[in-house]
Amino acid sequence: MNILQICNKPPFPAVDGGAIAMNNTTQGLLNNGHQVTVLAITTPKHPVVYDNLSKEYLESTNFQSVFIDTSIRLRDAFFNLFTKKSYNIERFISVNFTKQIQKILIKEKFDVIIIESLFVSPYIPTIKSLSKAKVVLRAHNVEHKIWERISKNTKNPIKKKYITLLAKRLKNFEIEVLETIDGIAAMTKVDENDFKNLGFKKKITAIPTGYIINTEEIDNKSVEENSVFHIASMDWLPNIEGVDWFLHNVWPRINKAETNATLYLAGREMPDSYFNLNLPRVRVIGKVKSAKDFYLSKKIMIVPVLSGSGMRIKIIEGMALGKVIISTTIGAEGINCTSGKNIIIADNPEDFAKAVCMCLEDQNYCNEIGNNAKNLIASEYSNDQISKKMILFFEDLKASD
Structure with missing residues (x-):
C-alpha cells in the first residue's frame, strides 16, 4: 500500500509520547514493505x-x-469566544499546509491517508476533494474528554467555565469529524467505545502504540536507591496537573514516613516555576539527553495522571525497561495491565504514598513487578505485532469498497 501520514508534529526525532506513537507507526509500515510519505x-x-x-529517514519517508x-x-482566544469554533483546533489551520496537501495529492495517489490526531482533521475536506484514499483517524485521545476531566478537577470558577466551553466546542467538532472519515484506529478500547457512543458507526478498532524492542538496551546500569521519578512532556496540561497533585498531596506523606527518598522531575518544556520549588528532597532536572538512560538510572516511576485520555506511551516505555510503575487508573487506561502484578494502581494520596513506600522498602517486590511488566510488553506490545494489526485494519477498509 501507498500511505500518506499527516502529523500534527514532527514524528522524528521522537521527543514525546505522541511523536513516539507516530514514528512507530511509520517504522512498522515501512518494515512491512509499504510506502509511507510523512507530512508534518x-x-x-x-x-x-x-x-x-538522517538521510535514510528523509528518503524512506519523503519527509x-x-x-x-x-x-x-x-487576543485570538478572546475573539474566538464570540464564535462557535474550537480555539484548540483553529490554531492548526493554515493556507500553506492546505497547499502542501494539494501539491502532494495532485502528484501522487494513495491507498490510505492517516490523520494523526484531531488537530489535522480540518484538512479532511481538502483531502476528500483530491483523493479516493481511505481516510483513517489515528485517534491518540478522545480530545474533548481530556478537557472535561480537567474542568472537573478545576476549582477556579472562571477558569472552570472557560475550560468547560473549550471541552464543549471540541466535542462538537469531534462529532462533526466522525462524519467525514472512513475509519478510526483508536489507542484504547475505552476510546473505541467513546467514539461509538458519540455516534460513529463505520469501521473502528483499538490498536495501541507498539514498542520497538531492543534486547540490548537494558544493561547493568547502577540504579539509585530510594529514587522516585517522573518524566513527561511538561507542555501537556494533564502532566502538570498530575505532578502538582503528587507534590502537594502525596510527597509530604512520603517524607513523613522518613524513607530518605529523592524525587526527580524530568521532561522537556519544564515550567520555570518547578525550578524554583523549595521542597525537601525534590530535584528538578528538566530535559534529559537520553530518556532511556534516565529511566534506567532510577528506581520507582510515577504516573499520577488525573485527566488524560488515550494511552500513556511513557508507561509502555517504562514497562519495557523493567521499571516498577505506580499510576492512577486514568494514567494506566488502555493498557492491559493488572495492579499488583505488572503495575501498581493508586487513586488517592494515601494509597499512592503507601505504594511508593512499599516499593522503597521491598526490592524483591519491585523486581517482580518490573519483570512482569517487561514480559507484558514483549508479549503484547511489540511494534511488529501492532503494525500487523494496523495493516490488517487498512486492508479491511480497502476491501469494503
Whole structure:
C-alpha cells in the first residue's frame, strides 16, 4: 500500500509520547514493505531540525513539513469566544499546509491517508476533494474528554467555565469529524467505545502504540536507591496537573514516613516555576539527553495522571525497561495491565504514598513487578505485532469498497 501520514508534529526525532506513537507507526509500515510519505506540521513548541534527520529517514519517508505558528494568543482566544469554533483546533489551520496537501495529492495517489490526531482533521475536506484514499483517524485521545476531566478537577470558577466551553466546542467538532472519515484506529478500547457512543458507526478498532524492542538496551546500569521519578512532556496540561497533585498531596506523606527518598522531575518544556520549588528532597532536572538512560538510572516511576485520555506511551516505555510503575487508573487506561502484578494502581494520596513506600522498602517486590511488566510488553506490545494489526485494519477498509 501507498500511505500518506499527516502529523500534527514532527514524528522524528521522537521527543514525546505522541511523536513516539507516530514514528512507530511509520517504522512498522515501512518494515512491512509499504510506502509511507510523512507530512508534518512544525510549530514553535515542536520545530523540525533537518540536520537531526538522517538521510535514510528523509528518503524512506519523503519527509515534508510546513511551519504553523500555533502559539496561544490572548487576543485570538478572546475573539474566538464570540464564535462557535474550537480555539484548540483553529490554531492548526493554515493556507500553506492546505497547499502542501494539494501539491502532494495532485502528484501522487494513495491507498490510505492517516490523520494523526484531531488537530489535522480540518484538512479532511481538502483531502476528500483530491483523493479516493481511505481516510483513517489515528485517534491518540478522545480530545474533548481530556478537557472535561480537567474542568472537573478545576476549582477556579472562571477558569472552570472557560475550560468547560473549550471541552464543549471540541466535542462538537469531534462529532462533526466522525462524519467525514472512513475509519478510526483508536489507542484504547475505552476510546473505541467513546467514539461509538458519540455516534460513529463505520469501521473502528483499538490498536495501541507498539514498542520497538531492543534486547540490548537494558544493561547493568547502577540504579539509585530510594529514587522516585517522573518524566513527561511538561507542555501537556494533564502532566502538570498530575505532578502538582503528587507534590502537594502525596510527597509530604512520603517524607513523613522518613524513607530518605529523592524525587526527580524530568521532561522537556519544564515550567520555570518547578525550578524554583523549595521542597525537601525534590530535584528538578528538566530535559534529559537520553530518556532511556534516565529511566534506567532510577528506581520507582510515577504516573499520577488525573485527566488524560488515550494511552500513556511513557508507561509502555517504562514497562519495557523493567521499571516498577505506580499510576492512577486514568494514567494506566488502555493498557492491559493488572495492579499488583505488572503495575501498581493508586487513586488517592494515601494509597499512592503507601505504594511508593512499599516499593522503597521491598526490592524483591519491585523486581517482580518490573519483570512482569517487561514480559507484558514483549508479549503484547511489540511494534511488529501492532503494525500487523494496523495493516490488517487498512486492508479491511480497502476491501469494503
